[in-house]
Amino acid sequence: xxxxxxxxxxxxxxxxxxxxxxxxxxxxxxxxxxxxxxxxxxxxxxxxxxxxxxxxxxxxxxxxxxxxxxxxxxxxxxxxxxxxxxxxxxxxxxxxxxxxxxxxxxxxxxxxxxxxxxxxxxxxxxxxxxxxxxxxxxxxxxxxxxxxxxxxxxxxxxxxxxxxxxxxxxxxxxxxxxxxxxxxxxxxxxxxxxxxxxxxxxxxxxxxxxxxxxxxxxxxxxxxxxxxxxxxxxxxxxxxxxxxxxxxxxxxxxxxxxxxxxxxxxxxxxxxxxxxxxxxxxxxx
Amino acid sequence: xxxxxxxxxxxxxxxxxxxxxxxxxxxxxxxxxxxxxxxxxxxxxxxxxxxxxxxxxxxxxxxxxxxxxxxxxxxxxxxxxxxxxxxxxxxxxxxxxxxxxxxxxxxxxxxxxxxxxxxxxxxxxxxxxxxxxxxxxxxxxxxxxxxxxxxxxxxxxxxxxxxxxxxxxxxxxxxxxxxxxxxxxxxxxxxxxxxxxxxxxxxxxxxxxxxxxxxxxxxxxxxxxxxxxxxxxxxxxxxxxxxxxxxxxxxxxxxxxxxxxxxxxxx
Numbered sequence: 323x324x325x326x327x328x329x330x331x332x333x334x335x336x337x338x339x340x341x342x343x344x345x346x347x348x349x350x351x352x353x354x355x356x357x358x359x360x361x362x363x364x365x366x367x368x369x370x371x372x373x374x375x376x377x378x379x380x381x382x383x384x385x386x387x388x389x390x391x392x393x394x395x396x397x398x399x400x401x402x403x404x405x406x407x408x409x410x411x412x413x414x415x416x417x418x419x420x421x422x423x424x425x426x427x428x429x430x431x432x433x434x435x436x437x438x439x440x441x442x443x444x445x446x447x448x449x450x451x452x453x454x455x456x457x458x459x460x461x462x463x464x465x466x467x468x469x470x471x472x473x474x475x476x477x478x479x480x481x482x483x484x485x486x487x488x489x490x491x492x493x494x495x496x497x498x499x500x501x502x503x504x505x506x507x508x509x510x511x512x513x514x515x516x517x518x519x520x521x522x523x524x525x526x527x528x529x530x531x532x533x534x535x536x537x538x539x540x541x542x543x544x545x546x547x548x549x550x551x552x553x554x555x556x557x558x559x560x561x562x563x564x565x566x567x568x569x570x571x572x573x574x575x576x577x578x579x580x581x582x583x584x585x586x587x588x589x590x591x592x593x594x595x596x597x598x599x600x601x602x603x604x605x606x607x
Numbered sequence: 608x609x610x611x612x613x614x615x616x617x618x619x620x621x622x623x624x625x626x627x628x629x630x631x632x633x634x635x636x637x638x639x640x641x642x643x644x645x646x647x648x649x650x651x652x653x654x655x656x657x658x659x660x661x662x663x664x665x666x667x668x669x670x671x672x673x674x675x676x677x678x679x680x681x682x683x684x685x686x687x688x689x690x691x692x693x694x695x696x697x698x699x700x701x702x703x704x705x706x707x708x709x710x711x712x713x714x715x716x717x718x719x720x721x722x723x724x725x726x727x728x729x730x731x732x733x734x735x736x737x738x739x740x741x742x743x744x745x746x747x748x749x750x751x752x753x754x755x756x757x758x759x760x761x762x763x764x765x766x767x768x769x770x771x772x773x774x775x776x777x778x779x780x781x782x783x784x785x786x787x788x789x790x791x792x793x794x795x796x797x798x799x800x801x802x803x804x805x806x807x808x809x810x811x812x813x814x815x816x817x818x819x820x821x822x823x824x825x826x827x828x829x830x831x832x833x834x835x836x837x838x839x840x841x842x843x844x845x846x847x848x849x850x851x852x853x854x855x856x857x858x859x860x861x862x863x864x865x866x867x868x869x870x871x872x873x874x
Binding site: 330331334335337338339341342344345346347348349350352353356367403406407410411414423425426427429430432433434435436437438440441442443444445478481482535536538539541542545546556559560563564569572573576579580583 | 608609611612615616618619620621622623625626629678679681682684685686689693697700703704706707708709710711712714715716717718719720722748749751752755759784806809813815816819820829832833836840844848851852855856859863
């Protein structure tokens with residue numbers, strides 16, 4: 323029996339379609355429905371239609387505030403550290419070493435973020451960097467369980483994800499542009515600001531967007547390095563679903579998180595497009 | 608510039624190196640090196656809780672990666688060159704699955720499955736005496752959802768870069784579509800599928816946050832490590848961490864080699 327092309331296509335797509343329907347669309351719909359429901363007396367969910375859960379969101383204000391300050395800050399810090407490295411790899415390193423050095427940046431990203439965050443407990447804990455400060459005479463420095471520790475964890479965890487897209491953008495840059503600028507007597511810092519930086523913007527935008535999205539849902543880094551003092555929305559969600567079992571309110575928090583994420587990403591995308599359109603004249607060279 | 612790069616590489620590898628170093632400590636302290644020994648590796652490998660968690664993680668990672676590779680490749684084959692609403696719908700789902708934070712996927716899967724089980728279980732129990740609960744199945748299903756999307760993206764990318772002329776030539780020479788698939792298309796995309804499989808395995812093996820919600824009574828290795836860290840750091844955790852990182856690295860290198868070989872074959 324020969325199948326028509328259409329039949330084959332349906333046959334091939336059905337398992338994936340069912341998987342998405344049962345484990346993506348259904349669960350997301352359930353979260354949305356639960357967010358309008360009520361908390362059951364014994365925990366879990368009781369049916370209902372109320373906006374109470376959303377009205378109650380300010381109760382988790384601190385978690386949203388921490389996420390919305392440390393996620394952008396972490397993204398910015400990662401960008402500032404990643405850019406020079408990406409530039410170095412794309413422009414300065416000889417092609418013989420390029421791939422190896424790039425792989426060395428990316429490799430940590432594919433190993434357990436749990437264990438990589440855990441590693442910082444040593445460095446930031448009493449016997450790590452604070453002990454060094456002690457030794458040079460600055461006493462009483464506490465790093466672990468502070469926002470700074472979480473920030474370091476974030477930069478450490480997501481740096482590879484930032485370096486890669488910027489590297490790709492810089493690698494594509496036509497070096498003749500820079501040579502031409504130099505021949506015309508443009509100082510290097512000016513050609514960097516007017517040529518290199520604008521042309522690498524797509525990479526910068528991709529990198530910051532990726533890192534920011536992942537940070538919005540972060541749980542592990544604040545849990546391990548924030549010690550319950552610096553908590554994100556992700557930590558509030560774990561508490562609401564696994565400890566206090568308040569599913570209705572937890573669902574409202576999850577919906578709010580996704581909505582905020584979508585708004586930020588959309589606005590950022592729009593801003594980015596305007597920015598790159600404004601620079602199109604450079605791209606046409 | 609070179610100095611700066613060196614500093615960043617130090618920043619990237621120093622913490623990992625310290626874990627590996629302290630895992631060799633002969634003493635009890637996790638934060639001080641007291642002589643060199645590999646006894647903590649032995650301790651970890653003889654700890655039944657560690658071994659059980661490891662075995663659960665390997666099983667979940669393997670089964671979910673196999674399912675994700677097969678189902679994802681099937682979808683990628685159908686989606687290549689496809690247009691229209693169905694394609695747009697699938698693209699949307701792939702992107703949503705990749706974009707939505709893992710924590711939200713974990714929560715959503717937990718409350719949806721628990722609710723469905725609550726409805727289904729009384730009937731099922733009356734009919735067969737069997738109950739559905741969170742555990743191995745929900746771990747595989749939730750990990751597979753994400754990794755299947757990765758496989759779709761990787762394999763479709765390779766399919767779209769394929770030389771269509773090869774497939775058309777095979778069809779023109781009278782090979783049936785199944786024969787063309789087995790003898791032409793599959794060998795060409797095999798490296799991409801294998802790379803997708805290895806990335807899926809690594810993701811599932813390393814994932815903490817989704818598993819934390821959907822694992823039910825099961826304990827995966829990351830869940831075990833996380834709850835141990837909460838109780839305090841020990842050289843044993845350092846040893847486990849070092850082994851996990853070495854294992855992930857090995858898989859990653861194999862995945863890279865596969866993708867590289869695929870590139871070479873295409874040219």
